[in-house]
Amino acid sequence: MQARLIRREVLPFVLSLAALVAAALLIDAALHLLDIVWIGRWLGIPGTLLILASTAYSLRKRKLIKAGKPAQLLRWHEYLAWLGSLLVLVHAGIHFNAILAWLAVWAMLINVGSGLTGKYLLARSKRRLEITRKQMRDQGLTPAQLADRTYWDSLTFDMVKRWRVVHFPITLAFAVLAISHIVATFLFWSWK
């Protein structure tokens, strides 16, 4: 029995990332149709606040805060970061204006991608791969046969594992670029 990681795990992952982009496009289109694009200009603020709130899990994981159950915080991390990213995407729209802001958006998207990798792929892939290996061992397959049959799944799993590692550095890149964008905005703009 093959684990079929791509169909069972990679596709849902790609779909949830696509859902984020599709939702952003739909909201952006609605704002344009209703001629209320000015709302998008302000969505950067709640989006950033939601993403900031989502980092409670990251802080808890690194023991910088002690309150909260990690499993529950992880769920909130996923929801808040996804929703915050959606608002920031609508805020960015499909406009290519300042390079710094666009780099921040790309860093955010890569960040969401690496986060979803962790959510969808790593944990479940590992579990499925272990189950498959166990079943094969039970069927009396030799280690060599087992390695041969799970070659592609193992390769996929290794790539997924590597991708997961970039979540923190990319978060750093996103944070620096987003802060630069926010500082630049407040430097040249005023609330009035």
Add this chain to the structure above:
Amino acid sequence: MKRGWLFWTIVANLLVLVGLAFAYPQLMISPGPLVAGHTELATDCFACHTAWQGSTAQKCTSCHALPDIGLRTTKGTALPQRGLKTSFHQQLSEQNCMACHGDHAGPKLTKHSRKPFSHALLQPAAKQDCETCHAKPTNTMHSALTVDCVQCHQTDAWKPATFAHATLAQTVLARCETCHKAPGDTLHSQIQGNCGQCHASTAWKPVTFEHAKFFVLARDHNATCITCHVGNDYSRYTCYGCHEHTPSNIWRKHDEEGIVNLENCVKCHRSASGEHGGGGREGGKGRDGRERD
């Protein structure tokens, strides 16, 4: 080890990017190129922006002196007169250049949110003097008006307008056809002018005129209007417009009763079927008995 290498690569890239933001702010930070007149300021953000305060009117007026706006360029060259519109910038109640102007062209976000000229920014005296900037329409309706524009129009848009007939002079008010086209149906095509006899100036409907209150138009009496209302004068009527009712014929019928007033027929006759009159028009004149619903 491997992870540390990745971390420091990203840190180095970030430092380069932040450095580029300082070196090329017009590319890294600016939301779009400046308008043509400000091209030379493209790399000098603080020519227009004050740190943490945005673009202030003081920065604008340091080059664009308020008395010269619309009249002279920043270099002192006189600007050509642009038709009727005079420079209104001197008439603004407060200096808020960004309320109307945005110098970064391109981004749709700022384009859509940019407000057009707002009359609210004008000083009260300038706001009421519409003809300083706007030409009065030359069509028939507007040329007859002497009232202020704001009686019908608002400052944010020419339409929708609320027209009140009361703003018209009496002589113009009596000539409905100047502005309105007479309906082409059978009833109205027989009538010329005097729309006010049946219609109010507030709305075409409801129409309150009921002919049957004065005389029932049944059978032979369902004739053309001008049979009784000679010359389209609906304030008068005559019963002698048809061959049946000749003065001598009518006189003969009424003389024996001792009736001498043979002009105000509807005083006694409200229909062809008999005598049900009472309180009709005196002498067939002055139809003041018209009622409204």
